[in-house]
Amino acid sequence: MNITNIETIPGKTIVEHHGVVSGSTVRAKHVGRDIMAGFKNVFGGELKGYTELLAESREEAMQRMTEQAKSLGANAIVNVRFSTSSVAAGAAELYVYGTAVSVQ
Amino acid sequence: MIDLIVFLTLIALGYFVGSYLEKRHYQSIREREIQYASLPTIMLKKPLHPENIKESRLVNGSVVISIDYFKRLMATLRNIFGGNVTSYESLVDRARREAILRMKEDAKDADEIINLRLETSSISKNDQKGTIGSVEVLAYGTALKY
Numbered sequence: 001m002n003i004t005n006i007e008t009i010p011g012k013t014i015v016e017h018h019g020v021v022s023g024s025t026v027r028a029k030h031v032g033r034d035i036m037a038g039f040k041n042v043f044g045g046e047l048k049g050y051t052e053l054l055a056e057s058r059e060e061a062m063q064r065m066t067e068q069a070k071s072l073g074a075n076a077i078v079n080v081r082f083s084t085s086s087v088a089a090g091a092a093e094l095y096v097y098g099t100a101v102s103v104q
Numbered sequence: 105m106i107d108l109i110v111f112l113t114l115i116a117l118g119y120f121v122g123s124y125l126e127k128r129h130y131q132s133i134r135e136r137e138i139q140y141a142s143l144p145t146i147m148l149k150k151p152l153h154p155e156n157i158k159e160s161r162l163v164n165g166s167v168v169i170s171i172d173y174f175k176r177l178m179a180t181l182r183n184i185f186g187g188n189v190t191s192y193e194s195l196v197d198r199a200r201r202e203a204i205l206r207m208k209e210d211a212k213d214a215d216e217i218i219n220l221r222l223e224t225s226s227i228s229k230n231d232q233k234g235t236i237g238s239v240e241v242l243a244y245g246t247a248l249k250y
Contacts, residue, residue: 002160002161003161003162004160004161004162004246005162005219005221005244005245005246006149006160006218006219006246007149009160010151010154010157010160010248011157011158011160041170041171041172041173041176041237041238042114042117042118042121042172042173043117043118043121043122043125043172043173044118044121044122044125044126044169044170044171044172044173044175044195045122045125045126045129045169045170045172046129046167046168046169046170046202047168047169047170047238050168050238050240051166051167051168051240054166054168054240055166058164058166058242080162080244081221082164082221082223082242082244083223084223084225084240084242085225086225086226092225
C-alpha cells in the first residue's frame with residue numbers, strides 16, 4: 001500500500017477513485033503512565049509514555065484505514081490527514097483519513 | 105506550614121531541574137538540526153525534480169512535552185496581567201522542533217520531504233485547575249527518494 005499526503009503518487013498515474021477511507025482509535029491513558037506523567041509535570045520534559053501511546057494508537061488507526069482501502073480494491077491512499085481530538089477526560093481520539101485510489 | 109514547604113520545594117525543583125532539562129533539550133535539538141540540515145523539508149506539494157522519483161512514502165514524528173511546575177505557576181500569574189506567556193512559547197517551540205526532527209529521523213534515507221504538516225493538540229489533565237499540562241505535536245509529510 002502506497003501512502004502519501006500529496007495529491008498524487010509520484011511517478012504513477014491514478015486510474016480509479018474509490019472514495020474516502022478513514023480509521024480511528026480512542027485511547028485512554030494508563031494509570032501507571034498517568035502517575036509517571038504526574039511526576040514529570042513537576043520537572044517538565046518529554047512524557048515518553050504518552051508519546052509512545054499516541055504513536056501506537058496512530059499506527060493502529062493507519063492500519064484500519066489501510067484495511068478499509070484494501071477491501072475497496074485500492075492499492076494506494078493519497079492526501080492523508082491526521083486529526084486529534086479529546087472526547088472525554090483522559091481519552092483522546094486519533095483519526096486518520098485519506099482518498100483511496102488505484103494507481104498504475 | 106507543611107503545605108508551604110511542599111509548595112516551595114516543588115517550585116524550586118521545577119525551576120532548577122526544569123531549566124536544566126530545557127537547556128539540555130535545546131542543545132540536543134540544535135545539534136540534530138545541523139545533522140539533518142541536508143534533508144530539505146518544504147511545505148509545497150510539488151517536488152523539486154518530479155521526473156525521476158523512485159519512491160514516496162508517508163513519514164511522521166510526534167512528541168508529548170510537559171511544562172514544569174515553576175513555569176506553570178508563572179503562566180497562571182500571567183493570566184492575571186495578560187501579555188506574552190513566554191514559558192508556554194518555549195514549550196511549544198521545543199515540541200514542534202522535536203517533532204520535525206523525529207519525522208526526519210523516520211525519513212533517514214529520503215532526499216526530500218514535501219507537504220509538511222504540523223498538528224498541535226493539548227492533552228489536558230482535567231484537574232481542578234483545568235490548566236493545560238502538556239502538548240502533543242505531530243509532524244507528517246511525504247518523503248521522496250530520487
